[in-house]
Amino acid sequence: MKEPTIKDIKRAAARINPYVHRTPVFTSLAVNRLADAEVFLKCENLQKTGAFKARGAVNAVFSIDEESAEKGVSTHSSGNHAAALAYAARCRGIKAFVVMPENAAPVKKAAVAEYGAEITLCRPTLKDREETLQAVARDSGSVIIHPYNDLRVIAGQATAALELLEEVPSLDAVIAPVGGGGLLGGTLLAVSALKGSTAVYGAEPAGADDAYRSLKAGHLIPVRDPDTVADGLRTSLGDLTFPIIQKYVDEILTVDDAVIIRTMKLLWERMKLVVEPSAVLPSAVLLNRRKAIRGNRIGLIISGGNVDLNRLPWQQGTNWRE
Amino acid sequence: MKEPTIKDIKRAAARINPYVHRTPVFTSLAVNRLADAEVFLKCENLQKTGAFKARGAVNAVFSIDEESAEKGVSTHSSGNHAAALAYAARCRGIKAFVVMPENAAPVKKAAVAEYGAEITLCRPTLKDREETLQAVARDSGSVIIHPYNDLRVIAGQATAALELLEEVPSLDAVIAPVGGGGLLGGTLLAVSALKGSTAVYGAEPAGADDAYRSLKAGHLIPVRDPDTVADGLRTSLGDLTFPIIQKYVDEILTVDDAVIIRTMKLLWERMKLVVEPSAVLPSAVLLNRRKAIRGNRIGLIISGGNVDLNRLPWQQGTNWRE
Numbered sequence: 001m002k003e004p005t006i007k008d009i010k011r012a013a014a015r016i017n018p019y020v021h022r023t024p025v026f027t028s029l030a031v032n033r034l035a036d037a038e039v040f041l042k043c044e045n046l047q048k049t050g051a052f053k054a055r056g057a058v059n060a061v062f063s064i065d066e067e068s069a070e071k072g073v074s075t076h077s078s079g080n081h082a083a084a085l086a087y088a089a090r091c092r093g094i095k096a097f098v099v100m101p102e103n104a105a106p107v108k109k110a111a112v113a114e115y116g117a118e119i120t121l122c123r124p125t126l127k128d129r130e131e132t133l134q135a136v137a138r139d140s141g142s143v144i145i146h147p148y149n150d151l152r153v154i155a156g157q158a159t160a161a162l163e164l165l166e167e168v169p170s171l172d173a174v175i176a177p178v179g180g181g182g183l184l185g186g187t188l189l190a191v192s193a194l195k196g197s198t199a200v201y202g203a204e205p206a207g208a209d210d211a212y213r214s215l216k217a218g219h220l221i222p223v224r225d226p227d228t229v230a231d232g233l234r235t236s237l238g239d240l241t242f243p244i245i246q247k248y249v250d251e252i253l254t255v256d257d258a259v260i261i262r263t264m265k266l267l268w269e270r271m272k273l274v275v276e277p278s279a280v281l282p283s284a285v286l287l288n289r290r291k292a293i294r295g296n297r298i299g300l301i302i303s304g305g306n307v308d309l310n311r312l313p314w315q316q317g318t319n320w321r322e
Numbered sequence: 323m324k325e326p327t328i329k330d331i332k333r334a335a336a337r338i339n340p341y342v343h344r345t346p347v348f349t350s351l352a353v354n355r356l357a358d359a360e361v362f363l364k365c366e367n368l369q370k371t372g373a374f375k376a377r378g379a380v381n382a383v384f385s386i387d388e389e390s391a392e393k394g395v396s397t398h399s400s401g402n403h404a405a406a407l408a409y410a411a412r413c414r415g416i417k418a419f420v421v422m423p424e425n426a427a428p429v430k431k432a433a434v435a436e437y438g439a440e441i442t443l444c445r446p447t448l449k450d451r452e453e454t455l456q457a458v459a460r461d462s463g464s465v466i467i468h469p470y471n472d473l474r475v476i477a478g479q480a481t482a483a484l485e486l487l488e489e490v491p492s493l494d495a496v497i498a499p500v501g502g503g504g505l506l507g508g509t510l511l512a513v514s515a516l517k518g519s520t521a522v523y524g525a526e527p528a529g530a531d532d533a534y535r536s537l538k539a540g541h542l543i544p545v546r547d548p549d550t551v552a553d554g555l556r557t558s559l560g561d562l563t564f565p566i567i568q569k570y571v572d573e574i575l576t577v578d579d580a581v582i583i584r585t586m587k588l589l590w591e592r593m594k595l596v597v598e599p600s601a602v603l604p605s606a607v608l609l610n611r612r613k614a615i616r617g618n619r620i621g622l623i624i625s626g627g628n629v630d631l632n633r634l635p636w637q638q639g640t641n642w643r644e
Contacts, residue, residue: 024346026368045594046348107591265631269429272367272627274594305594309587314631 004155006193012155016058019091020048025167030270035286038297042164045275045305052160052303053084059156060145061088069094071141076129079108081147086115097140099133107308148182149238158186164299171198172295175282178202178211179233181241188248199294202252203281205230212252229257229313232278253285260284261313279303326477328515334477338380341413342370347489352592357608360619364486367597367627374482374625375406381478382467383410391416393463398451401430403469408437419462421455429630470504471560480508486621493520494617497604499625500524500533501555503563510570521616524574525603527552534574551579551635554600575607582606583635601625
């Protein structure tokens with residue numbers, strides 16, 4: 001595998017520039033006080049499609065040659081990557097085919113449909129998702145764009161950290177959530193190339209801690225029966241993202257759901273930002289495992305803001321387990 | 323009455339500058355499409371204390387002479403002005419005494435207490451609030467700062483529109499919510515002084531439409547038994563705000579609660595911003611009474627983001643009536 005270089009990442013930034021937002025970096029004295037640090041939140045919840053996933057999907061879709069692109073692109077995803085790929089395909093004027101598990105959040109299904117993608121529902125197992133996608137891709141002749149185990153996607157996701165470092169050059173540490181590892185992998189590549197002295201941490205739900213365990217074991221251990229409110233982080237690392245993380249990450253910090261939910265509510269209340277559970281992970285580890293994190297100026301990648309407003313996890317009676 | 327001039331407003335802007343945020347102006351293609359207009363949202367939900375009220379309170383508190391300030395400031399308010407006055411007093415290092423109705427939202431009481439104000443609870447009638455405030459002010463010797471019927475407060479609130487016009491000079495119209503009229507009054511003064519050709523509309527809940535009816539009648543008609551989810555807009559115009567509104571406003575547009583709640587959810591979903599019901603009014607009238615509004619480039623004052631996250635108005639079983 002040839003991991004994306006800083007040149008690839010900068011090329012991705014130029015490629016996606018017309019189609020994605022340069023998201024703002026917010027600060028909050030209340031968060032600083034609680035974290036006992038200077039905290040910079042890169043707000044990818046304000047990104048196109050409501051998540052950083054637009055970066056990777058647009059980069060991948062616009063990297064495909066004209067002839068291959070003609071028959072469209074396809075993927076399987078329970079949410080943000082699906083919407084992002086649908087959006088990216090619409091930007092390029094090609095078709096998108098999306099395989100989604102039946103139990104995906106209605107708000108996420110609606111977003112994908114609104115961007116004009118063709119949705120195929122399947123049972124919510126990884127096996128069923130992959131088999132259905134193979135069939136859909138075969139029938140349509142479309143190019144499969146994996147949500148994270150794809151170098152073009154990783155290079156695209158890296159552009160969020162690139163922008164953060166441009167705006168706040170002197171960070172002691174950056175924390176990104178880790179699910180499949182596309183965002184954390186990209187963040188690691190960008191930060192290690194531009195600021196070798198800046199630490200990078202992955203923040204992972206205790207109920208889906210395959211990155212933590214894989215790193216400890218020295219080999220990929222897929223997550224089994226993930227149990228976490230952070231629906232975007234239930235996936236396992238891929239064989240492209242794992243080596244990048246293994247090579248560059250300072251540490252994977254885990255946090256349990258009660259802390260994620262409490263921190264989520266705190267960000268909504270204090271920063272007036274709608275952030276989804278997966279996006280809360282960096283703040284949750286920072287506010288609750290401060291000692292493990294090096295330095296005083298901390299950048300957090302707030303990965304997305306797509307939540308079902310009828311089903312907020314701090315509400316009594318809400319069962320977020322799918 | 324001598325209404326604040328543009329010079330007063332600019333002096334207020336300089337005075338409050340160290341203590342308030344210059345809030346961002348956001349745009350959203352989804353909102354533009356739904357409004358069939360170019361929409362610019364001045365995000366005072368991201369203001370200190372979570373609402374524009376910080377502007378007026380800080381301006382008033384820092385306008386008081388040293389000797390009078392010594393014994394502190396006081397007010398009655400069910401929420402945002404209370405927190406704003408407490409914050410402003412803390413900025414100046416003086417005491418704040420706040421009379422709040424017993425049924426004020428717990429999240430708002432907590433915010434006021436957190437800024438260090440001394441809270442006195444009273445029954446939730448205007449009469450009781452005013453009598454309790456008189457007693458508190460007499461006992462403490464503090465200076466009463468009215469939430470809106472105060473020229474220093476009006477000049478402070480005007481600075482939000484001042485910033486909006488600086489950032490987006492060519493607006494056809496500006497829409498602000500109207501409760502007591504401090505924000506709308508200030509907006510009218512700033513816009514009419516700087517951009518006579520820009521229309522200014524007030525957006526008011528149908529369930530508390532005293533501004534609409536007062537304007538029509540040509541004299542103040544206080545609201546009786548206000549019934550609206552927009553808790554910040556249940557108050558009546560004052561004798562200082564009414565003449566300003568009467569003189570400058572293009573029109574008061576009203577909208578009912580079902581539309582307010584629907585629009586609130588839409589802003590949370592599409593813009594990932596936590597906005598409170600009162601702050602939704604301008605968007606609600608724009609998205610639903612488009613024809614009445616002149617021009618294509620519309621500025622909206624998003625007044626605040628303080629909501630009780632356990633009690634969102636679109637949730638089944640939530641009773642927001644207090």
